[in-house]
Amino acid sequence: MAKIDEVAKAAGVSISTVSYALSGKRPVSAETRTRIEAAVLELDYHPNAGARMLAGSRTNIFALTEPFRGDTHAPTHMSFVLAASIAARRNDYDLLLLTQEDSSRGMSRVASSGLVDGILVLDVAPADERVALARRIDIPTVFIGVPDDHEGLVCVDLDFEAAAALAVQRLADAGHRSVGLIGQPAIAYDNSNFPPRVRRGFDAQADECGLDAQFRTSGSVRPDAITTRRGTAELLDAGVTGLVVHASEEAIREVLAEVGERGLSIPADVSVISVASSFDAASLAPPLDDIPLIPQRSCDVAVDLALRALEANPPAPSVHLIAPEYHSRGSVGSVREGPEDTAR
Amino acid sequence: MAKIDEVAKAAGVSISTVSYALSGKRPVSAETRTRIEAAVLELDYHPNAGARMLAGSRTNIFALTEPFRGDTHAPTHMSFVLAASIAARRNDYDLLLLTQEDSSRGMSRVASSGLVDGILVLDVAPADERVALARRIDIPTVFIGVPDDHEGLVCVDLDFEAAAALAVQRLADAGHRSVGLIGQPAIAYDNSNFPPRVRRGFDAQADECGLDAQFRTSGSVRPDAITTRRGTAELLDAGVTGLVVHASEEAIREVLAEVGERGLSIPADVSVISVASSFDAASLAPPLDDIPLIPQRSCDVAVDLALRALEANPPAPSVHLIAPEYHSRGSVGSVREGPEDTAR
DNA sequence: TTGAAAGCGCTACCAG
DNA sequence: CTGGTAGCGCTTTCAA
Numbered sequence: 001m002a003k004i005d006e007v008a009k010a011a012g013v014s015i016s017t018v019s020y021a022l023s024g025k026r027p028v029s030a031e032t033r034t035r036i037e038a039a040v041l042e043l044d045y046h047p048n049a050g051a052r053m054l055a056g057s058r059t060n061i062f063a064l065t066e067p068f069r070g071d072t073h074a075p076t077h078m079s080f081v082l083a084a085s086i087a088a089r090r091n092d093y094d095l096l097l098l099t100q101e102d103s104s105r106g107m108s109r110v111a112s113s114g115l116v117d118g119i120l121v122l123d124v125a126p127a128d129e130r131v132a133l134a135r136r137i138d139i140p141t142v143f144i145g146v147p148d149d150h151e152g153l154v155c156v157d158l159d160f161e162a163a164a165a166l167a168v169q170r171l172a173d174a175g176h177r178s179v180g181l182i183g184q185p186a187i188a189y190d191n192s193n194f195p196p197r198v199r200r201g202f203d204a205q206a207d208e209c210g211l212d213a214q215f216r217t218s219g220s221v222r223p224d225a226i227t228t229r230r231g232t233a234e235l236l237d238a239g240v241t242g243l244v245v246h247a248s249e250e251a252i253r254e255v256l257a258e259v260g261e262r263g264l265s266i267p268a269d270v271s272v273i274s275v276a277s278s279f280d281a282a283s284l285a286p287p288l289d290d291i292p293l294i295p296q297r298s299c300d301v302a303v304d305l306a307l308r309a310l311e312a313n314p315p316a317p318s319v320h321l322i323a324p325e326y327h328s329r330g331s332v333g334s335v336r337e338g339p340e341d342t343a344r
Numbered sequence: 345m346a347k348i349d350e351v352a353k354a355a356g357v358s359i360s361t362v363s364y365a366l367s368g369k370r371p372v373s374a375e376t377r378t379r380i381e382a383a384v385l386e387l388d389y390h391p392n393a394g395a396r397m398l399a400g401s402r403t404n405i406f407a408l409t410e411p412f413r414g415d416t417h418a419p420t421h422m423s424f425v426l427a428a429s430i431a432a433r434r435n436d437y438d439l440l441l442l443t444q445e446d447s448s449r450g451m452s453r454v455a456s457s458g459l460v461d462g463i464l465v466l467d468v469a470p471a472d473e474r475v476a477l478a479r480r481i482d483i484p485t486v487f488i489g490v491p492d493d494h495e496g497l498v499c500v501d502l503d504f505e506a507a508a509a510l511a512v513q514r515l516a517d518a519g520h521r522s523v524g525l526i527g528q529p530a531i532a533y534d535n536s537n538f539p540p541r542v543r544r545g546f547d548a549q550a551d552e553c554g555l556d557a558q559f560r561t562s563g564s565v566r567p568d569a570i571t572t573r574r575g576t577a578e579l580l581d582a583g584v585t586g587l588v589v590h591a592s593e594e595a596i597r598e599v600l601a602e603v604g605e606r607g608l609s610i611p612a613d614v615s616v617i618s619v620a621s622s623f624d625a626a627s628l629a630p631p632l633d634d635i636p637l638i639p640q641r642s643c644d645v646a647v648d649l650a651l652r653a654l655e656a657n658p659p660a661p662s663v664h665l666i667a668p669e670y671h672s673r674g675s676v677g678s679v680r681e682g683p684e685d686t687a688r
Numbered sequence: 689t690t691g692a693a694a695g696c697g698c699t700a701c702c703a704g
Numbered sequence: 705c706t707g708g709t710a711g712c713g714c715t716t717t718c719a720a
């Protein structure tokens with residue numbers, strides 16, 4: 001546990017020069033810097049975090065609030081936490097984990113004790129209690145997700161509406177007249193912010209294109225095979241030829257299984273697009289066109305925004321929507337002219 | 345952002361009295377304490393974290409290393425992270441998250457900068473790189489899991505060997521002569537520390553009881569239905585009447601499905617016990633006897649050990665194995681006398 | 689380009 | 705039971 005004065009002595013310079021050499025906030029001659037760096041390595045010097053926090057204006061820590069509710073999709077959430085951690089570390093920041101210990105109390109605690117420089121909010125609910133807190137707190141807070149009431153907040157997320165709309169548009173372009181959305185488990189439409197956004201985008205674009213549109217969930221609380229199968233079956237029975245799926249990998253497998261068991265093939269008989277998937281839609285059988293949800297992208301932007309909020313000219317509050325990217329894998333085909341059409 | 349001197353002034357006492365009143369490290373008269381508490385509330389005072397870390401000997405932060413590898417079972421890992429977080433908070437500690445590429449470097453970084461008081465290690469591999477680091481570092485490190493080489497380390501975990509042995513013993517007691525273990529995906533036997541421990545306990549106890557014992561995995565990389573089904577089928581074909589399952593909820597459902605489709609009933613024809621399950625085995629159909637893995641228990645002990653390691657008389661390094669608890673739900677029955685037995 | 693020194697806000701020792 | 709105060713190890717202003 002060498003201290004800065006030992007480094008200074010070893011390098012034959014003053015304490016302040018060591019500090020500046022390490023922070024780069026003041027020019028230091030190449031020769032001096034070399035000596036200091038050697039001393040640092042020699043003594044295995046690491047600046048004391050507490051002293052830094054006290055003397056400096058930064059703690060180099062962001063809080064990450066992630067309730068870890070039991071009903072959420074664990075793999076997706078883990079991806080976001082990991083992506084946030086990587087993005088933070090790349091900017092020399094650590095993450096302090098705040099779980100459901102009263103997410104609000106944790107936030108105000110770390111904010112008012114000066115433990116963290118900013119807060120990243122994950123697993124955002126449509127009506128999220130952390131929204132009110134973010135407004136009250138005096139450190140930058142970035143939401144990864146968009147709550148219903150986001151006035152004055154900084155939010156980052158995939159543009160789910162646009163993603164769903166893009167999928168519908170592709171189907172419409174391919175001639176499909178009747179499309180269906182297999183969504184998340186029903187409860188997610190209350191607990192999470194993005195499933196409703198996908199649904200809105202889907203409905204709006206279907207309307208825009210004059211398509212017949214229907215919706216089914218993939219379960220009530222968690223994805224379940226029965227509900228997903230039945231929902232898919234109902235849509236196919238109703239003459240849907242284009243499916244947009246916003247569901248877990250397991251649920252999508254059920255959708256594909258149902259399609260397969262009916263002897264329908266993709267894309268000849270039915271077209272399928274996965275939206276906001278955080279798994280690899282290319283490894284499904286058959287590989288599906290998809291518009292992926294990339295945690296890394298959201299988290300990179302979020303960390304960047306948090307960092308910029310600490311600088312002199314903080315960016316104004318706003319919702320950063322990440323443009324959807326469509327990946328073609330051959331699961332969308334032109335609609336086959338059906339008997340109704342020729343009969344007319 | 346009120347400071348301690350403002351509180352002191354407001355309460356009409358000295359700074360040190362405020363400090364002692366809040367820490368409880370020195371007796372303070374009831375009346376004085378009341379005035380101080382009033383001032384604290386009034387000014388919304390929260391001690392500055394950096395100053396505390398610098399002046400005091402504690403940071404009130406533990407690091408949590410959790411690689412978040414892609415091939416792990418996310419729900420279980422999330423449970424552990426959550427349990428660790430809750431245990432830490434209950435002791436007024438926060439958790440700093442260290443993820444993958446950070447695991448080794450991150451540990452030494454936070455240790456030598458004095459950012460954290462101790463480290464909790466999750467997702468322990470049999471040959472874990474963090475073991476060497478833990479020995480080098482000068483702050484307490486607690487492993488939640490037991491690496492192969494755990495000499496001199498503090499480890500906490502469910503006694504997986506004993507859990508598996510207990511399950512086998514129950515089957516033996518019920519008269520089963522041939523038992524099978526449906527385990528984790530194959531890769532977990534290299535990447536994680538506990539699957540091999542379950543298998544060892546299973547084999548040892550079967551040997552001890554003179555039972556015929558067989559083993560199958562539930563997949564190669566992730567649990568998969570096909571492998572699980574086939575493994576179950578093979579065991580049943582081989583005359584196994586007692587199944588010990590150490591697998592994910594989805595995999596167990598496949599096991600039960602295979603048993604059901606063969607027209608076998610539980611426990612009349614086949615007995616099934618789930619070991620080290622971190623989901624609710626009571627909600628399966630039929631409800632299964634199980635020996636649960638309770639993240640909360642491991643994490644409570646781990647935090648407690650970390651805390652005690654900071655005190656004057658730190659406990660000696662040791663492996664704390666948590667005794668397995670058997671929950672009966674009627675999925676184990678006496679073995680039916682088969683033709684071979686009566687023929688003798 | 690470098691150095692000296694004044695804090696940052698708290699804890700804990702030494703007095704009383 | 706309470707107060708005064710010397711640091712904790714760094715960052716940053718002011719001087720040179």
